[in-house]
Amino acid sequence: MEQFPPPSPSCCPPGSRGDAGVAAEPGSGESQGNTEMEKDGVVTAEMVSSCLSSLEHGVTGLKHTYHCLSFPNRNLKDISILCNYGHLQKLEVPQNEIKDLSCVSHMPLLVILDASRNQISDFFGFQPPQNLKEVNLSHNQMKKMKDLSAFCCLRKLDLGYNGFSEICGLKHCCMLTHLNLAHNKISRISGLDTLPLTHLFLPITALTWGFVGPAQSPTPTDSRPLPDGMLGKSWSGNQLKAIEGLENLKSLQVLDLSSNRITSLSGLQTLRLLCRINLEENLISDVQECKHIRDHYLLRELKLRGNPVQEQPDYRLEVVFLLQHLTLLDEDTVTVEEKVSSVNKYDPPMELAAARDHMTHLVYQMMQPQVLYDSTLICAASPYPMLVLTGPQGCGKRELTHRLCQDLGEYFAYGTCHTTRGPYYGEEEGVDYHFVSEEEFQHMIHMGKFIQTIQYGGHMYGLSRDAIEDVAREGLACCVHMELEGVLSLKKSCFEPRYILLIPTQVESYISRLSSRGLYTPAQMKAAVSRIELYAATNRQHPGFFDCVIPTNDLEEAYQKLRRVMNEYLKIKQQEETEKNNSTSPNNTPSGMDLTSSDGQVQSIKAGIQSGFASYQGETTFTRVNGTPGHEPEWNPLSPQFRPNLDALSREKSPAELASISRREQHVREAIVGKSPGVYSQRPPRSSQTAPLYCLDLIVHQGEDVSPSALASVSTSDEAPASSPPSVPSSARALSAFVDPLDMCVLGHTLEVLKGQSPEAPHPGSDQPAADTSASSDGPPASKVMAVLPPIPAGRKTPAVPGVAPDTGLALQ
Numbered sequence: 072m073e074q075f076p077p078p079s080p081s082c083c084p085p086g087s088r089g090d091a092g093v094a095a096e097p098g099s100g101e102s103q104g105n106t107e108m109e110k111d112g113v114v115t116a117e118m119v120s121s122c123l124s125s126l127e128h129g130v131t132g133l134k135h136t137y138h139c140l141s142f143p144n145r146n147l148k149d150i151s152i153l154c155n156y157g158h159l160q161k162l163e164v165p166q167n168e169i170k171d172l173s174c175v176s177h178m179p180l181l182v183i184l185d186a187s188r189n190q191i192s193d194f195f196g197f198q199p200p201q202n203l204k205e206v207n208l209s210h211n212q213m214k215k216m217k218d219l220s221a222f223c224c225l226r227k228l229d230l231g232y233n234g235f236s237e238i239c240g241l242k243h244c245c246m247l248t249h250l251n252l253a254h255n256k257i258s259r260i261s262g263l264d265t266l267p268l269t270h271l272f273l274p275i276t277a278l279t280w281g282f283v284g285p286a287q288s289p290t291p292t293d294s295r296p297l298p299d300g301m302l303g304k305s306w307s308g309n310q311l312k313a314i315e316g317l318e319n320l321k322s323l324q325v326l327d328l329s330s331n332r333i334t335s336l337s338g339l340q341t342l343r344l345l346c347r348i349n350l351e352e353n354l355i356s357d358v359q360e361c362k363h364i365r366d367h368y369l370l371r372e373l374k375l376r377g378n379p380v381q382e383q384p385d386y387r388l389e390v391v392f393l394l395q396h397l398t399l400l401d402e403d404t405v406t407v408e409e410k411v412s413s414v415n416k417y418d419p420p421m422e423l424a425a426a427r428d429h430m431t432h433l434v435y436q437m438m439q440p441q442v443l444y445d446s447t448l449i450c451a452a453s454p455y456p457m458l459v460l461t462g463p464q465g466c467g468k469r470e471l472t473h474r475l476c477q478d479l480g481e482y483f484a485y486g487t488c489h490t491t492r493g494p495y496y497g498e499e500e501g502v503d504y505h506f507v508s509e510e511e512f513q514h515m516i517h518m519g520k521f522i523q524t525i526q527y528g529g530h531m532y533g534l535s536r537d538a539i540e541d542v543a544r545e546g547l548a549c550c551v552h553m554e555l556e557g558v559l560s561l562k563k564s565c566f567e568p569r570y571i572l573l574i575p576t577q578v579e580s581y582i583s584r585l586s587s588r589g590l591y592t593p594a595q596m597k598a599a600v601s602r603i604e605l606y607a608a609t610n611r612q613h614p615g616f617f618d619c620v621i622p623t624n625d626l627e628e629a630y631q632k633l634r635r636v637m638n639e640y641l642k643i644k645q646q647e648e649t650e651k652n653n654s655t656s657p658n659n660t661p662s663g664m665d666l667t668s669s670d671g672q673v674q675s676i677k678a679g680i681q682s683g684f685a686s687y688q689g690e691t692t693f694t695r696v697n698g699t700p701g702h703e704p705e706w707n708p709l710s711p712q713f714r715p716n717l718d719a720l721s722r723e724k725s726p727a728e729l730a731s732i733s734r735r736e737q738h739v740r741e742a743i744v745g746k747s748p749g750v751y752s753q754r755p756p757r758s759s760q761t762a763p764l765y766c767l768d769l770i771v772h773q774g775e776d777v778s779p780s781a782l783a784s785v786s787t788s789d790e791a792p793a794s795s796p797p798s799v800p801s802s803a804r805a806l807s808a809f810v811d812p813l814d815m816c817v818l819g820h821t822l823e824v825l826k827g828q829s830p831e832a833p834h835p836g837s838d839q840p841a842a843d844t845s846a847s848s849d850g851p852p853a854s855k856v857m858a859v860l861p862p863i864p865a866g867r868k869t870p871a872v873p874g875v876a877p878d879t880g881l882a883l884q
């Protein structure tokens with residue numbers, strides 16, 4: 072039935088005119104009449120005519136009709152007269168006392184129906200208007216849902232604040248995108264599988280986020296009374312304990328499950344389009360639950376207030392780390408600073424982790440009371456010669472390190488690291504590792520014993536200063552193996568080893584080698600394999616980062632290559648030849664050294680090492696005298712004949728590097744005495760050591776057995792060496808635990824304490840036996856902990872106990 076337009080709609084207030092008569096003039100007594108009518112709650116034609124609005128073309132296009140009727144809050148009980156208004160497209164009768172909606176059956180064109188806050192108990196008790204799209208029946212007294220197959224055009228359905236205990240009958244609402252079932256008695260989600268829902272609300276307290284329309288949207292602070300029918304009854308609301316039955320709602324974008332008893336986010340994994348989730352007032356206690364929605368790249372808003380998890384320290388940082396796309400957490404904007412801090416805390420880039428590790432050991436070293444160090448260094452700025460074999464776990468570097476130290480025992484000794492892992496079968500204390508407890512390891516860190524540490528596979532590994540010094544006292548270079556993180560940290564120290572990358576390029580043979588060891592779980596093997604690319608990428612992106620790359624598919628071949636490289640570095644052949652020549656023409660022997668005997672030849676090599684090493688030794692006072700058979704000759708380290716072979720393992724520092732080291736040390740010193748806020752905040756970026764690539768060339772040009780793909784991944788380019796250190800993406804995920812070398816809180820506290828103590832700190836020239844580290848030389852950081860002592864005679868086999876002062880009386884912290 073269409074209605075005619077009133078003569079002059081413009082003079083009528085909105086909704087003031089219908090086919091029932093002329094609009095009432097203000098003060099005409101209409102309002103009083105309405106009040107009387109409203110008392111018995113029966114809608115009359117006059118009332119209808121005064122509440123119609125939205126005059127538009129009728130369906131035929133020939134006449135105009137009012138499409139909208141709105142009767143909010145009028146105490147209406149009987150709206151049966153509306154059967155005559157079949158043209159209506161929008162009917163709003165909220166906040167009345169209506170029990171019967173059967174008149175809707177006569178409105179075939181109805182699109183929007185709002186009958187919220189009434190006393191309706193009959194769920195959809197009317198014939199379906201074909202086009203009905205939005206229905207709000209919230210705050211009524213319905214308890215049971217029924218089949219809504221006939222309402223196939225429904226898009227938005229608000230059934231909040233009723234008494235439903237089960238979700239059913241919606242199966243065929245194939246256009247339903249918004250469903251509000253807030254504040255019902257639902258304990259299990261079901262029957263939603265087939266729906267194209269994008270918005271689902273199932274909380275106790277309805278948070279509608281713009282659902283249906285502003286007039287019907289309670290706010291989070293909504294404290295409206297319960298529907299009359301529910302007054303005096305216990306109202307427990309939805310009681311979901313788990314998120315189930317949502318797996319197939321692939322289109323879901325907004326989900327509100329607040330105020331339930333949910334403990335886990337499991338069940339949300341498949342809902343990849345979610346962008347807003349409200350889980351306030353639930354029982355979620357573990358931040359790791361967020362992992363279930365970690366891959367939801369569209370997720371922008373999450374509410375977890377009122378969950379036990381919120382009590383946890385660093386709750387926010389942890390959530391921000393796990394859900395890096397969030398922009399709003401608990402209604403507070405996630406800041407860029409938070410995002411950066413969270414990544415730095417939970418998955419620091421390797422470069423940062425290395426910087427922290429280095430800073431840790433540097434600071435702890437400097438914090439030690441002044442002790443006598445039985446050092447062999449000629450001066451604090453001279454690093455020990457070292458060789459580092461690096462590569463993924465189980466690639467064979469440990470075997471190669473041992474073998475090299477055995478075969479070139481005149482040059483190298485194995486640098487035994489400390490670890491908190493237990494010994495494998497056949498491993499010996501002090502040979503493969505020093506096996507120590509976690510507490511011992513931590514104690515060593517705090518005592519400033521380590522040069523670098525890493526956490527790998529849940530265990531700590533560390534290279535101690537003593538390990539290097541013990542080898543140095545033998546007049547040898549320290550050869551160690553370690554993971555990439557260790558290399559990064561070591562590169563920040565004053566040590567300047569040669570770094571050889573040993574890398575498996577045939578994954579299958581690497582995996583079979585790992586499994587043949589019988590030590591690793593599949594997950595550990597997977598992690599180890601994934602790290603091959605980390606090494607390869609580092610090598611690709613930072614030419615010169617490694618001094619040499621050797622594939623380790625065949626360990627024997629790899630060893631031969633390693634030997635060749637060492638011969639190159641140490642100029643072994645050259646020296647042997649020289650000595651051969653010398654032995655044939657004794658008169659050519661520089662300085663007249665007698666090297667005719669085979670003993671002499673060995674001694675000569677030793678001499679080379681010793682003299683090479685002399686630059687690392689203390690104030691060498693040896694003078695060259697003629698050697699006699701059976702008598703240990705003495706060397707003049709300055710003689711060109713014995714110029715350092717081991718020197719090749721170290722590189723000279725450029726003035727820029729020296730300046731950088733000095734700056735770094737200055738910052739550390741200032742941080743310790745509290746003058747500057749932090750060390751690394753001020754530390755200028757340091758260039759990585761660049762290294763000659765000739766060794767790599769050697770390998771590649773010799774046509775090694777490296778597959779093209781492998782070569783592509785491991786070989787360095789011919790370009791100039793890189794000048795910046797790697798900032799490759801963190802490998803921490805590949806590790807089973809994070810590298811967290813320094814308890815920054817502890818350190819911060821310690822620094823504070825030190826700051827407070829600094830006035831009492833010993834000063835140079837005071838009665839204290841040694842100088843204040845902060846005021847001593849400008850050499851590299853490690854120089855502050857090294858003593859300048861007379862050299863330890865070559866060949867000495869018993870390492871001095873660190874910290875025990877020799878008789879010299881020389882002391883320097």
Ligand SMILES: Nc1ncnc2c1ncn2[C@@H]1O[C@H](COP(=O)(O)OP(=O)(O)OP(=O)(O)O)[C@@H](O)[C@H]1O
Pocket residue numbers: 462463464465466467468469470488489492523524525527532533534552553554555556557558590
């Ligand atoms: N001080 C250190 N710094 C960094 N990495 C280290 C250190 N000490 C040992 N590592 C490395 O930690 C990893 C784990 O060492 P572990 O000895 O437990 O492994 P593995 O299974 O025996 O393998 P591998 O034969 O490579 O040593 C190895 O790659 C090892 O080289």
